[in-house]
Amino acid sequence: MLMRMVHAQTQLPGRSQARSMVISPLGIVATEHPFASQAGAMILARGGHAVDAALTANAVMGVVAPHMNGVGGDLFAIVYEAATSRLYGVNASGWAGSGLTTDFLNAKGLMSVSGVHAVTVPGAVAGWGLLRDKFGRKSFPEILASAIRYADEGFPVAEITASDWADAEPRLSLDRGAARTYLPDGRAPRVGQLFRNPDLAWTYRQIAANGQDAFYKGEVAQRLLLYLERQGSTVTRADLSDFTAEWADPISTTYRGWTVHELPPNGVGIAALGMLNILEQYPLREYGHNTADALHTMIEAKKLAYADMARHVGDPKFTHVPVTTLLSKSHADSRAKLIDRNAANCRVPAASVAASAGDTTYLSVVDRDGNMVSLIQSNYSEFGSAMVADGTGFVLHNRGVLFTTDPRHPNAVAPRKRPQHTIIPAFMTRDNVRIAFGIMGGWNQSQAHAQFVSNIVDHGMNIQAAMEAARFTKLTFAGCDVAVEARVPEDVLEVLRKKGHQLELHGDFSGSMGGGQAVLRDFDARINYGASDPRKDGAAIPEPAER
Numbered sequence: 001m002l003m004r005m006v007h008a009q010t011q012l013p014g015r016s017q018a019r020s021m022v023i024s025p026l027g028i029v030a031t032e033h034p035f036a037s038q039a040g041a042m043i044l045a046r047g048g049h050a051v052d053a054a055l056t057a058n059a060v061m062g063v064v065a066p067h068m069n070g071v072g073g074d075l076f077a078i079v080y081e082a083a084t085s086r087l088y089g090v091n092a093s094g095w096a097g098s099g100l101t102t103d104f105l106n107a108k109g110l111m112s113v114s115g116v117h118a119v120t121v122p123g124a125v126a127g128w129g130l131l132r133d134k135f136g137r138k139s140f141p142e143i144l145a146s147a148i149r150y151a152d153e154g155f156p157v158a159e160i161t162a163s164d165w166a167d168a169e170p171r172l173s174l175d176r177g178a179a180r181t182y183l184p185d186g187r188a189p190r191v192g193q194l195f196r197n198p199d200l201a202w203t204y205r206q207i208a209a210n211g212q213d214a215f216y217k218g219e220v221a222q223r224l225l226l227y228l229e230r231q232g233s234t235v236t237r238a239d240l241s242d243f244t245a246e247w248a249d250p251i252s253t254t255y256r257g258w259t260v261h262e263l264p265p266n267g268v269g270i271a272a273l274g275m276l277n278i279l280e281q282y283p284l285r286e287y288g289h290n291t292a293d294a295l296h297t298m299i300e301a302k303k304l305a306y307a308d309m310a311r312h313v314g315d316p317k318f319t320h321v322p323v324t325t326l327l328s329k330s331h332a333d334s335r336a337k338l339i340d341r342n343a344a345n346c347r348v349p350a351a352s353v354a355a356s357a358g359d360t361t362y363l364s365v366v367d368r369d370g371n372m373v374s375l376i377q378s379n380y381s382e383f384g385s386a387m388v389a390d391g392t393g394f395v396l397h398n399r400g401v402l403f404t405t406d407p408r409h410p411n412a413v414a415p416r417k418r419p420q421h422t423i424i425p426a427f428m429t430r431d432n433v434r435i436a437f438g439i440m441g442g443w444n445q446s447q448a449h450a451q452f453v454s455n456i457v458d459h460g461m462n463i464q465a466a467m468e469a470a471r472f473t474k475l476t477f478a479g480c481d482v483a484v485e486a487r488v489p490e491d492v493l494e495v496l497r498k499k500g501h502q503l504e505l506h507g508d509f510s511g512s513m514g515g516g517q518a519v520l521r522d523f524d525a526r527i528n529y530g531a532s533d534p535r536k537d538g539a540a541i542p543e544p545a546e547r
Helices: 002-007 034-045 050-064 102-107 124-135 140-153 159-167 176-182 198-210 212-216 219-231 237-241 270-279 292-312 323-327 329-336 444-457 463-468 490-498
Strands: 022-024 028-031 074-081 086-092 251-255 258-262 359-366 372-380 426-430 433-439 481-485 502-506 516-522 527-532 539-542
Touching (some): 050 359, 219 237, 270 292, 270 323, 292 444, 359 433, 463 527
Antiparallel strands (some): 074 372, 516 527, 527 539
């Protein structure tokens, strides 16, 4: 059955997907921007490892989609090493400043983590260093060359990016460095307008010459510290220089014969696995794709899995997170029994966590040898904190807003603690098929992952169709509100309303549902497949045959 699914990837009869998959015996890079995918594909053609291509693409994304990601943010990744059939996880999420405490915030009259105090140490560049040192075949000058060229010479701004950029004008205008960098002529660049960022090119050149030390100990660090001190941040020189990214063994569950992998806390991928464990108790294939029964069950499973996540997930270096219990089938069985097939539950208990769509970029890569990368990188909010240190050319993220100031909670703010993290790369395996996938968008991510997995496993979709299929998203943790794409039939929506769901309809291929990428490797046939979500500006691009 599995091989029939792989070899029937085109799904031409009754085809409803907007794009075709990319299919190649060589490598494929799938990102949210064609320039990033193309740059990564060229690195593969020059003999690069999948990790080299992922880092190249990520660096270009920091230039062409600065609202979504950049070296001022955090990074997580899952790498599949084909030679050993082993998965490696990377947690490159930064910690809070050494002076950030509840008492400090109270003294400032702050009831939450916000402003400059939401700027935690950016982890992305440390993640680049860890990944390149372990797997890379290319030097940082080679990896960063395309990104430096786009930053120096400029690029025409894409459609969805231009719209998001314009929405961020008011926030960017509040910071001198952000306005100077991102609002040329006093406004956001329009569609097709050439945008240059020479300061970011300078930052990338520092990293190319001196690796991650440039960012955490060298000239880039100096500029960051001067700015942060002026803004009243608690982040110190030692907080930067002591920071390192970490290897993290992925966690997993099984779903109808597949194994699905996420990264452990402080990330929230455990919610996707918990949701799948609950859904396994229900015959989703019999219900049919996006029927009222299927959607009701998935929405209710989401609430239960997210309630568990919100209550328990924090930095495991500071608190015990009951991962084994939360991933157990017995726990899922007890949670599944709470679902009323006839009525939505509006009072699923959950800790207080701010709702946000988030601003993140996800990319996936497979090379000709079958090495694969699932990588996600983020500013958190659109343009992060909207703060830019003089001469650096990138925004600092605001990931610290996810901390709580409740000292009893596992995610309570504390010095050098990592906040609960929404960005999650994913991976799934069965027999000789491997899929690296991710769907970004703040709290949307775990529920979108579960829907993608179900589309493949329960409904036999290929990776492009599974990525494109109409989705729901619920960004709040309590209540019965839920957003649904308008492609869901009206008769289905009416049944959901009768069950108590308070529906908000979004347009076809709505950006509010996040956007994703995926690559699949059929190891028996030695063929690769790539998919790119039409909800974004991106593309899956194959490695060219000519080097």
